[in-house]
Amino acid sequence: MEKVLVILGPTAVGKTKVSLEVADILKGEIISADSRQIYEYLDIGTAKPTKEEQKKTVFHLIDLVDLNKRFSASDYAKEAKKIIREVIKRKKVPIIVGGSGLYLRALLKGFFKGPKADQTIRERLKKESGKFGEKFLYNRLKEKDSEAALRIHPNDEVRIIRALEVCELTKKTITELQKKGEYEPEEFEFIKIGLKLDRKKLYERINQRVDQMMQDGLLNEVKKIKKMGYAFASPLKTYGYKELLGYLEGKLTLANAIDLIKRNTRRYAKRQLTWFKKEKDVIWLDAEKDDLVFSIIKEFSKNT
Numbered sequence: 001m002e003k004v005l006v007i008l009g010p011t012a013v014g015k016t017k018v019s020l021e022v023a024d025i026l027k028g029e030i031i032s033a034d035s036r037q038i039y040e041y042l043d044i045g046t047a048k049p050t051k052e053e054q055k056k057t058v059f060h061l062i063d064l065v066d067l068n069k070r071f072s073a074s075d076y077a078k079e080a081k082k083i084i085r086e087v088i089k090r091k092k093v094p095i096i097v098g099g100s101g102l103y104l105r106a107l108l109k110g111f112f113k114g115p116k117a118d119q120t121i122r123e124r125l126k127k128e129s130g131k132f133g134e135k136f137l138y139n140r141l142k143e144k145d146s147e148a149a150l151r152i153h154p155n156d157e158v159r160i161i162r163a164l165e166v167c168e169l170t171k172k173t174i175t176e177l178q179k180k181g182e183y184e185p186e187e188f189e190f191i192k193i194g195l196k197l198d199r200k201k202l203y204e205r206i207n208q209r210v211d212q213m214m215q216d217g218l219l220n221e222v223k224k225i226k227k228m229g230y231a232f233a234s235p236l237k238t239y240g241y242k243e244l245l246g247y248l249e250g251k252l253t254l255a256n257a258i259d260l261i262k263r264n265t266r267r268y269a270k271r272q273l274t275w276f277k278k279e280k281d282v283i284w285l286d287a288e289k290d291d292l293v294f295s296i297i298k299e300f301s302k303n304t
Contacts (some may be wrong), residue, residue, distance in 0.1 A: 001189045002088050005300045006096040008033070008104060008276060009195035010269040012205040013287045016049055018195070019097040020057055021293045026093045026300070029058040031083055033098025033107065036235055037062045038071055041225050044218045045240035047209065060087075067225070067233040070158060077106035084188060096190070101151045101275040102159070108190050114177060115169045117162075125161045134237075137164060145173035151275050153268070155237040191300050194282040199273075201288075203266050210240075210262045219244055219254075239264035 005028070007019050023030055032038070036046040040063050049059055060083045065071045080096070080103075087094040098104065129137050137160050142149040144167050152159045166174045197205070222244040230236060231245060240261050247257040276282065283299050285292060 001186070002084075003300070004084055004094045004096060004188045004190050005296075006033075006104070006108070006190050006192045007195065007296065008096075008192060008279075008282070009099055009287070010197075010202060010272040010276070011047075011099055011265060012209050012269065013099075013195045013197050013202060014205075015097050015099065015195060016047065016053070018287075018292055018296065019095055020049075020053060022296050023057045023093075023095055025293070025297060026095070028093035028095045029060065029087045029090075030095050030097050031060045031080055031087070032062050033076075033080070033096050033100055033103045034062075035071075035073075035076075035100040035103055036238060037098075038064050038076070039067050039235050040065065041067060041221075041228070041230070042235060042241070044213050044216050044221045047213075067230045067235055070234070072158075073102040073106035076103045077110065080107050081187065099272050101272065104279075105151075108192075114166055114174070118165060118169060121165045121168055122161055125164055126157075129157060129161075137161065140164060145175050147175040148173065150271055153238065153271075155242070156234075157237075158234065192279065192282045193296050193299060194276055194279075194284045195287040195292075196284050197287040202269060206265050206269060207262050210258065210265060213240070214258060219247075223248065239268055 005022070005026070007015055007022070009015055019030055022028065030049075034046065036042050037048045038061055039046075042048065048062055053059075061076070061079060064079075084094045096104070096107065125137060134157070135154065137157065138149065138152075138154045141152070141160050141163055145163060148163045152163065154160075163174045166172075166177065170177065218240065222241055225231070225236065225241075226245065226248060236242060236245060243252065243257040243260040243264070246252040246260075247254050252260070285295055285299075289295060
């Protein structure tokens with residue numbers, strides 16, 4: 001079974017930087033596992049690899065999808081597996097890098113065979129969301145399936161509705177079904193390296209990163225995307241974008257918007273950490289470790 005390196009961890013922990021060095025030494029190609037970097041135009045706000053970084057190493061699954069298109073975790077798993085096979089054929093090392101829990105779960109384990117979609121239920125839930133507010137369905141999900149609520153973003157209406165739909169159709173939670181469900185046979189052996197950092201230091205990095213994003217032109221990026229007609233696209237409802245859209249619509253001051261980006265990003269990182277703690281067989285390394293790159297390569301090599 002072919003080995004695949006996975007570098008995971010919360011946002012701002014330093015995954016991209018270290019993966020570039022690892023890829024250079026291992027002669028690898030990086031396959032992003034980021035549910036926002038997959039979309040076009042979301043560059044600064046998603047900390048997408050820069051043009052210079054993309055010249056150093058081959059990156060896959062970034063800038064792939066139009067903002068108005070839906071790209072599910074299942075779609076991601078199919079694309080990622082196809083690319084892994086191609087990278088291996090080229091005698092290169094596939095390196096999965098990211099922090100999107102659902103994308104990683106879809107790739108590493110696969111999805112259970114759930115019930116077919118019920119459009120009647122979906123339309124009713126969408127109407128309820130429109131009537132009672134965007135947090136209404138998420139709060140219901142927290143009551144019915146707290147584990148699913150931890151791994152689904154509060155603004156990810158598509159996945160929230162799917163989880164509630166499954167609950168209605170089967171009288172069981174999507175988490176229960178995923179644990180007991182049928183999965184595809186394993187095709188690769190994933191060596192999972194997790195990057196960890198003291199919570200206070202991680203939050204400081206997040207705050208600094210947001211300040212740097214603003215200096216790099218995040219507000220202009222949001223203005224451009226809005227002008228292109230994408231203001232109502234689902235990916236724009238995520239942290240870093242929804243707050244600045246609120247500012248542009250006169251609902252927030254710029255200072256308030258920036259503070260909210262920092263707060264919402266920290267909350268997202270906290271959810272990621274909770275998710276990753278439940279992931280099995282992760283080799284955790286300190287993100288500030290002096291010989292971090294060497295340690296990652298050592299762990300990968302002894303498992304190959």
